[in-house]
Amino acid sequence: MARPLLLFALLAVLPGTVSAQLTTYYPAKVWLKNGDRLTGEIEKPDWEKGTKRLLYRSSSDPEPQFLNTADINKVVLTEDKLERRYLSRSVQRLYLPDTIPVGDTLLYVQDTLLLQAVVEGTLGFYYHETSGGRPYYFLEKDEVFTQLVEHNYQRVGSGRRIRMKHDKWKEQLRTAMSDCRPARTKIDNINFADEAIKRLFVQYNECGGRKRLDYELEYKKMTLRPGVLAGSAFTRISTRDRIFRDVGTGGFTPRIGGSLLILPFRGDGRSGFLIEALYAPFRTTDDFDNFEADVDYLQLNLGVRNSGIATVFGSIFAGFSISREIGSPVRLNLTERVLQPTQIGLFGGFSVSGEKVEVSLCYELDDIGLFSPNAPFFYVSSLSLMAGYRF
Numbered sequence: 001m002a003r004p005l006l007l008f009a010l011l012a013v014l015p016g017t018v019s020a021q022l023t024t025y026y027p028a029k030v031w032l033k034n035g036d037r038l039t040g041e042i043e044k045p046d047w048e049k050g051t052k053r054l055l056y057r058s059s060s061d062p063e064p065q066f067l068n069t070a071d072i073n074k075v076v077l078t079e080d081k082l083e084r085r086y087l088s089r090s091v092q093r094l095y096l097p098d099t100i101p102v103g104d105t106l107l108y109v110q111d112t113l114l115l116q117a118v119v120e121g122t123l124g125f126y127y128h129e130t131s132g133g134r135p136y137y138f139l140e141k142d143e144v145f146t147q148l149v150e151h152n153y154q155r156v157g158s159g160r161r162i163r164m165k166h167d168k169w170k171e172q173l174r175t176a177m178s179d180c181r182p183a184r185t186k187i188d189n190i191n192f193a194d195e196a197i198k199r200l201f202v203q204y205n206e207c208g209g210r211k212r213l214d215y216e217l218e219y220k221k222m223t224l225r226p227g228v229l230a231g232s233a234f235t236r237i238s239t240r241d242r243i244f245r246d247v248g249t250g251g252f253t254p255r256i257g258g259s260l261l262i263l264p265f266r267g268d269g270r271s272g273f274l275i276e277a278l279y280a281p282f283r284t285t286d287d288f289d290n291f292e293a294d295v296d297y298l299q300l301n302l303g304v305r306n307s308g309i310a311t312v313f314g315s316i317f318a319g320f321s322i323s324r325e326i327g328s329p330v331r332l333n334l335t336e337r338v339l340q341p342t343q344i345g346l347f348g349g350f351s352v353s354g355e356k357v358e359v360s361l362c363y364e365l366d367d368i369g370l371f372s373p374n375a376p377f378f379y380v381s382s383l384s385l386m387a388g389y390r391f
Contacts, residue, residue, distance in 0.1 A: 024354050026084075028077035030056065030067065033088075042077055045086060047129035051114040070112045082218050085117035087126065091145045093136055115145070118198050120215035121205035123176055125198060137169075137197070139176055148172055150192055173200070180207035225261040227358075230254075231386035235282045235366075237293060237338065238379050251283035255384055261305065274317055276301040282339065282366070282382070292332035295339050297323040301347060318348035321364065338378050343367040345380075358388040 025041035032038065040058035045051045054075070057064040072088040095107040115126035115138060124140035137148040148169040170187050177183045183204040190196045198217070205213035236250030257278035264272055280299040285292045303319015325341040349362035364382040 025055075025057065026077045026079050028056070028075060030072060031074040032067075032071055033073045034071070042075065044077065044079065044084070045075075045114055045116070048131055048133075050131040051128075054114075069114045072114075080223070083215075084217075085120065085215060087115045087117065088112060089115060089145055091115075091138065091147070093128075093147055094149065116217075117215055118194065118217045119201040119205065119213070121201075121213040122211040123201060123204050125201040127194065137194070139172065139201075141176060146172065148192075148197075177204050179209070180204045180211070183207060223263045225263065225390045227259040227261070227388050227390035228257075229259050229276065229278065229386050229388045230256045231384055233280070233382045233384035235284050235382045236380075237284050237286065237291065237334070238381070251285060253281045253283045255280055255386065257299075259388060259390075261390065271305055271307045271315070274301065274303045274305045274319060280323065280382075282380075290332075291334050292330065293334055293339055294330035295325055296327045296329070297343070298326055299323040303347065305351075314350070314352045316348070316350050317360075317362075319346075321345045321347055321366070323366065339380065340367060340369065343380075344369065356390055358390065360386050360388065362386065 024043065026044055028040065028042040030038040030040075030042065038056065038058060040056060040060075042057075043055040045054060051069055053066045053068050054072070055064050056067050069088045072086075074088075075086040077084045077086075090110060090112045092108040093111050093113065095109045113128045113136070115128050117124065118127055119125040122141070124138075126138040126140060126145070128136045128138070130136075138145045139148060140146075149172065150169055169192060173187050174184055177187070177200075180203075183200055186200060186203075190200065202213060202216055205211050231254075233253050233255050234250050235253055255278055257276060257280075259277075260275040262273040262275070276299075278299045278301065279296070281294075281296045283294050299321055300323075301319055301321045303317050305315050305317040307315040321344070323343040323345065325339075329339070331339060343366055345364055345366040345368055347362055347364040349360055351358050351360035353359070362382075362384045364384070366380040366382055
């Protein structure tokens, strides 16, 4: 019993420790409002965590420090050879409660926001997102930032109004793009989607005359990130009436293999499809029911991974596995129906990761066939702790 309890105690403190060590930094240049220019590395702004300050470390001093957004003028970072640009500006943004007093005047508040550049040029297009997930879009001309308005207010109940979608942003774009007929004529035929608006701004800045296109946000194409994995698993066979008892009757086994993370177009750099090939032996001894198993498997895991679901753990993943027996198995007081030569299972877990290193905890039901009413009265499961390195 002591060894599993020690494992779970380690897992209780692991996420916070690893996440502190595995912060991902990107090469960056930072221009401050006092005129200073910094060169070093910066943590990519995370809308969900908030952007009132950014974690930065200089080329000469590896100790990270926080930079307040209000003190920043501009940030240019490089992510997978793609440039990301951010500005810090004091702007008027809409105050959008669910209900407001009767009146046609929109409510604005002055706020300093970190704005990500989507298009820069004669007419700029910028994006900001609150930690609660509310997006704000701004057009910029001659350093004047104007929020694109997607809402109006309609009367409901007794003297109150509720926020509703509407198309005032189209009027704003028609005014801003009045000197480019090809772009202006497309405004009525598009929906408010960032990619469609982006193409419209690009077209305007390439419309001719003295207009110019300085920057366009490029999204990462689908990329493949191979890696290696090594760790240990606690493997266990239990009768169905004792699945939550006698945890210590399993066995610890090594695990090693390779991993491939497929990152889709416009992904966040960590979420995607997961493929793993593992050497996954299964060892367990149960003195209470007097059975023993020593079976080697080659296991293929196919699943999906999503980052940002849990801010502490970083990523969650889930999928199904296919295992094939190799070598000479040992089954004492067990039949092949309990540990079959070919098994199909389910797995799920969480991981914390940096740019290269990753630590994950995974729970597996190794054979879903044992859930059948006609199957033997057993469950087969594994709990693995793995460390990985991605190239």
